[in-house]
Amino acid sequence: MKDHAEIELLMGNEAIGRALIEAGCQIAAAYPGTPSTEILQAVADRREEALEPLHIEWSVNEKIAFEIALAAAYTGKRSAVVMKQVGLNVAADPFMRTAYLGVKGGMVTIVADDPGPHSSQNEQDTRLFCLQGRVPVLDPASPAEAAQMVETAYALSEKFEINVVLRPTTRICHSRQNVALHPPKRLERQARFEKDPSRWAATPAFLPALHRKLNHTLEQVAAEPDLQPQLTPGDGSHPRTALVASGIVYGHLVDLLDDLGLGGSIDLYQVLMPYPLSSQFREQLRRDYDRILVLEETYPVIELQLAHPGARGKQDGTLPREGELTPDVVEQALCAFLDRPFSPETPPERRGQRPSLCPGCPHRASFAAIKRAFPRGLFPSDIGCYTLGMNLGAVDTVHCMGACISQGAGFYQSYAQDGDFPTVVVTIGDSTFFHSGIPALINAVIQKARIIVMILDNATTAMTGGQPVPHLGLTASGDATRAIGIEPLVRAAGVDFLEVCDPYDQQRLERLLKEADRHIRGPEPGVAVIISRHGCMMDSAVLSGQEKYQVTVTEDCTGCKRCIQAFECPAIEMDESGARARINTDRCVGCGTCIPSCPFNAIVKEKLS
């Protein structure tokens, strides 16, 4: 064990993961999701650094992960559950009740928010969720501060026997910083669950008392001296004026004030705990300031609690009500607030290259087969790499984890009422299927929905960097475990039509899709399932284990761009003249799945020896 602080360049998520180990966390559970994923990964990668036994798991969804960590905290150990903001919706049920019932050992719920949003279906603000759930939330302004706040959260959690949320945002999670490491703690705790049904199994009769206790606790938490807003006083040149910021926006603001030569001239408060906000702070702001600017992402959580008559921020439109508060946005708001001239050099809005499925991605082949089989089909899909099937016109809806099968069933019911129905082909990834697809499949079967469900099984959680899935037989630590097959689950859900196909064999896949369509339109109403199975290209073993061809474009190419527009493989591009397609050999993986995309048979492959 090192007794001096060692400095390491760490991503925010790695810093938080290391801090969990330093704090003596013994049970950590998560479901992967950008921007939170690397936190549990870091705990797994650094598990040797822990001084006590450590259980790490990729649970099948966030609700389950939460309940695992919760029970561990009931036994007196320190636990953590990690998710992204929309994952908290999945875990909302236990999360809300835990606020009333509390915990014993320290429990920290780490929820990564995604202002922007960069890779999420919404921008919801976990701090507001915490206000609604009556759960204290800490809002770090840098990776190093996020790491420090892990111990703060545990200490608070144990002092008041409550769950505490740590809420980093994308710019904390995926920033890197020089971070000081501290020696891990040895807490020597033995699991001991003390039965207390009036609390742990509280029926409605007990809940008003527990709610009263919670309200009392929150008042004490709000008054915790170490968690009060931190003041950097100004020099008096801006009297009765203050800036109030939290999270990464505080960091943007400090740099901006320095750049503008305003550092140390205005009273500046950093809010460490946006909920519950201390009443002393609210009163102080009302007493000492006429004008304040509140800077926070994403919702006006602090602003609403302050209810200050001179507050400017999201409510009066000084700051935009949506999107990331980038330094450019903060500059504009600050200049407006201080009546400083601001000449916005608004650069043209350009998005650059759009994301697309990797060369050789099996999903692309699956989507191509679906489009060919059912040019007028309806295509609900879901959250994952395969969302990018949108580029290929084979994804019509993406809502939230697992929604696609229920949406597909809903489309069927709605059309079927009117007589005929279109072919509905739902696409769902293997990890998403385990997360929340199974109940939806059971529901579709018992409601006799005539739909085709294609499970895109690439044996990994690809979008978040390849976390193991239940049918792989591997734990988060890389140890072997029981593998849970998809086929028996599908059969047990009452599905009669079940086929498995490698999507690289596109002719067979197309044939199976048409068979499935005949089945759902046959005498026995029901769901047809096709498992489209081929490994992910991000796994180098998959790539090196498959046939590789030399793929070329012949003189038969007419330059129609069908291959580029409809197949959209990043390895196919137009040549300099724009007259003919060509294969970019830097990017081509030699799978040959593009060949059927050419109406003129101008793409050919030759086996490489």
Added chain:
Amino acid sequence: MKQQIIVSGIGGQGVLFLTRVIAQAAVDQGLPVLTAETHGMAQRGGTVLSTIKVGSYHSPLIRTGQADVGLLLWEDNLAVHRSLLKPEGHLLINADEEGEGARIDASGLAREMGNPVLSNLILLGLAVRRQALFCDAVQCEKAVRTLAPERFLDQNLAAFRRGLED
């Protein structure tokens, strides 16, 4: 010492690795450093941008017109990210045709070396040779040694040196 750097490219080009190498060179010199990176869906072949701030900063993001150095692995991104750079900032671009900024056909050279992904370190080599960065060749090599997986180390160092000489 204060320097603001952008690294721009598309997913799969090694923007993240290049970002980490530069940040590690700062850590090795005892300089505070903050980076912000693109993860998730955009990494699937889409435009990606990293920012690096070396020195006493609190935020990893860079305002319009404030970057001192731009490393562009994908020429088309010039239109997207040029506005982040100071007018007098150093611009280094992986491109096989003439144009704005200091240019090198890093992809072509990387292909000759047998791995297109090496273009990131070739471009870094050029930036160091042009003295655009806060760090020198020795410091960069040390950072590459720290971060590169062992089986790719020699290849990575060779690519860096290739850019340094060109």
